[in-house]
Amino acid sequence: MNILSAFVVGLVFGFGLILSGMTDPSKVLGFLDIAGVWDPSLGLVMGGAILVSSVAFFFASKRTRAVLGEEMRIPTATQIDRRLVLGGLAFGAGWGLAGYCPGPAVASLFTGMVEPVIFVSAMLAGMGIYELHSRMTAGSARQ
Amino acid sequence: MTIDWANFTPWASLAGGMLIGLAAAMFILLNGRIAGISGIVGGLLRPAKGDVLWRVAFIAGLVLAPLLYQSAFTLPAVEVDASVAVLIAAGLLVGVGTRYGSGCTSGHGVCGLGRRSPRSLVATLAFMASGFLTVFIVRHLIS
Numbered sequence: 001m002n003i004l005s006a007f008v009v010g011l012v013f014g015f016g017l018i019l020s021g022m023t024d025p026s027k028v029l030g031f032l033d034i035a036g037v038w039d040p041s042l043g044l045v046m047g048g049a050i051l052v053s054s055v056a057f058f059f060a061s062k063r064t065r066a067v068l069g070e071e072m073r074i075p076t077a078t079q080i081d082r083r084l085v086l087g088g089l090a091f092g093a094g095w096g097l098a099g100y101c102p103g104p105a106v107a108s109l110f111t112g113m114v115e116p117v118i119f120v121s122a123m124l125a126g127m128g129i130y131e132l133h134s135r136m137t138a139g140s141a142r143q
Numbered sequence: 144m145t146i147d148w149a150n151f152t153p154w155a156s157l158a159g160g161m162l163i164g165l166a167a168a169m170f171i172l173l174n175g176r177i178a179g180i181s182g183i184v185g186g187l188l189r190p191a192k193g194d195v196l197w198r199v200a201f202i203a204g205l206v207l208a209p210l211l212y213q214s215a216f217t218l219p220a221v222e223v224d225a226s227v228a229v230l231i232a233a234g235l236l237v238g239v240g241t242r243y244g245s246g247c248t249s250g251h252g253v254c255g256l257g258r259r260s261p262r263s264l265v266a267t268l269a270f271m272a273s274g275f276l277t278v279f280i281v282r283h284l285i286s
Contacts, residue, residue: 014208020159087244092273126238
């Protein structure tokens with residue numbers, strides 16, 4: 001059931017990305033270009049999404065188990081550190097360069113365009129670099 | 144500031160955003176998980192027993208969304224201006240940045256702000272500021 005639910009959630013998420021305009025990098029860049037001719041649409045995407053999700057998180061915070069039986073995995077980290085900020089800055093720079101963030105890029109993989117395939121391949125490589133780096137530093141910390 | 148009224152899509156973006164929020168709401172309440180795309184995808188590079196299938200199912204839903212959407216409606220027009228080199232650089236930055244900073248637009252933006260996490264607020268401010276700045280540099284200073 002958890003697997004089926006994850007599939008349906010992915011599907012709904014994808015529909016939302018398409019309907020909202022997030023899968024069009026030129027629209028995303030139109031939002032990020034506040035000094036140019038500005039398209040505020042994506043502010044409404046964020047607002048609408050947070051409005052709905054905040055109701056769910058209110059109820060989720062009162063539960064220890066999810067409806068389908070798994071334990072609630074709400075992040076517990078509270079530390080505001082260098083990696084959080086630097087990671088955010090790096091992500092924002094990449095987002096501003098191409099107009100793709102992870103969700104829309106992955107959702108566009110099989111639409112017949114080559115750009116999302118190139119972007120997602122590079123993104124996976126970046127995630128792999130992070131993974132290798134964190135394993136190496138974890139390894140040296142143990143010695 | 145000039146508003147791009149021609150491309151402004153308030154209702155579609157609000158509705159799409161609410162669908163994204165609904166997906167995030169379903170995922171936390173049904174599966175007890177955060178619908179953060181970079182985390183879901185990146186976790187596949189650190190495979191653990193019982194932790195792979197739900198990620199694959201979610202991504203399958205996300206990837207199938209445009210194909211299903213297409214069978215009922217017309218997909219919105221998509222325009223990518225980035226060159227191959229820029230797509231690769233952007234993908235690498237997004238890959239490393241989202242993993243290093245523990246989230247992207249969905250995990251920190253939609254879910255993190257939805258549960259009022261100060262950590263996610265800082266991350267969101269960082270990637271938004273960086274996105275605005277990057278587009279400003281690319282569109283108004285370089286070209």
